[in-house]
Amino acid sequence: MIFRSILAWALGLAAGLPLAAPAAAQETVKVGLIATLTGPQAASGRQKVAGARLYMAEKGNMVAGKRIELIIKDDTGVADVTRRHAQELIVNDKVAALAGFSLTPLALAVAPVITQAKTPAIIMTAGTSIITERSPYFVRVSFTLPQQTVPVAEWVAKEGAKTAVSLVSDYGPGIDAQDAFKMRFEERGGKVIDQLKAPLANPEFAPFLQKARDLKPDVLFLFVPAPTAGALMRQVIDRGLTSANIRVVGTGDITDDDQLNGIGDNVLGLITSHFYSAAHGSAANQKFVAEFKKANPGMRPNFIGVSGYDGMHAFYEALKKTNGDTSGDKLVEAMKGLTWESPRGMMTIDPQTRDVIQDVYIRKVEKKDGELYNVEFDVVKQVKDPIHK
């Protein structure tokens, strides 16, 4: 039995070698994009793939004399599937880098795999701070929750708010968000009266929102993952929190570009902080939004779409810097310190933490041309994740 499997392995190896040789001759560099294309997070996968494809359509697929090939896998939002795809992509497809990861657990599941294989993995969504510390091959182009939270905590303190209550989904990013909010708000002289945590799979926010209302804070800070945001905002409005003189703020997840129009006019005036809005005024963004809409009719880019786009940029630039060398260590080294103008604004990959440094905007929901947009009116320049040491 053992002999047979060794034989099979040796045969496979022998068969693999001549196959690998012509592939190298064609100079193809593969990137494995692991996105969530089915299940409740499916919208995030569509955005990511659309963003990555758009970048390749714009810049062509030849970099440093090599042809770039994107392999897309669907992990259905389940961590072991993500891990399996990562292994297969590395072992069978011999990808130069992985990208994607819509949720924190999915990114954490591949950490040991990429460390062992020395394969860079570009995080295009997952937002818990610690992820990049779990493997030296993680590079993040999306955001971290503390990074998105701190500016809005500062902003409400500046507006004169004294007391606040936070309501978050009870999982990694939610805890990150509530802690970052409390830290910065209290540093600025405010007081967080209560930190409410709703179960992640909780459709009924009524008791939590009622509690927040009865505590009568100046500010209610909200974070839930984008797909739940619609349901939460409905209940926030139904409960009349906005009319009870409580200022409702949150990270941009609750007014995600993808969902905003579905939530309805009730969220007009809602203030959030985030790194990307489809309404961002720069020429680069206007071009990006127009091209994105042309390539994907009926869709509007959101923060995940732009991260897919920027993730491919980071890989392209790194490959240019290494002159086509696809060794994992060299690619990661090349991505460190990259600075470029993304549709979201200027961004940098922090050479120390491999995490993203970017502008975070304070935005307000407004109506433009019959659609709802997050219109930016204030900005905190080049925010680093406040939790990384």
Place this chain on the structure above:
Amino acid sequence: MLTILFDGVAYGMLLFVLAVGLCVTLGLMNFINLAHGAFAMAGGYLTVIMMNRLGVSFFWCLPAAFLASAVLGVTLERILYRRLYDKTHLDQVLFSIGLIFMSMAAVDYFMGASQQIVNLPPALSGRIEILGASIGVYRLFVIAICGLLTVGLQLVIARTRFGSRLRASVDDGRVARGMGIDVTGIFALTFAFGSGLAGLGGALGAPILSMDPSFPLKYMIYFLIVISIGGTTTITGPFFAAILLGVADVAGKYFIPAIGGFIIYTIMVAVLIFRPQGLFTRSAKR
């Protein structure tokens, strides 16, 4: 305080309308239909499609959801369910679980997996002040509809000729048939009505619970808790059980947020230890 009680009652009422159809099929027809939530999902998604894509008023969606789910129910009953009436409970469970997965995959395929949001008409949104408590208009509406339904159901089953025929068919189908009662027809009608109620519950719940393809599985647990606490021999049993659960869930999450989510399970365990036949069952018949 009153607001919390009120929210809890509204939530419980909603659970009741969602679960009562299951109570009818399980208690009266002795059939375990775990796919009950799929009919609720059908009603919910019909509401979503009618409101968001066709622009139909929410008030028309409610009867439409009831009728569509009832028709769907009776169709499936004629084609599939009736073959399983005299099979074992395990067969019924396996069959209906399979149906759940098929319905989830179908909805995922046609509607996408993301949550669907229903925006209420202005007449039903907002809040009013009653006795110093601030109350959501929509929740008041839910309570009113569900209250009427409960009274109606109880009257139909206990007082009408149809009700007594139904009870007779359940107690002993062969004798009932011998007495000239159309047992098959009654079962089909009852099943349709139960599915219709689920659809109505789904439509009513859509603005509060929000719809996604995992709905039938997510809420199956709640239905089963309601049934196991309330028992299935009456309509009032599950009614009070649902209210109890709704209030306990909402109040628990409000007053002790740290363990709030577990309270309904604790109650269920406690009830099942002390009264395994259900809280409101007078005697264990079967």
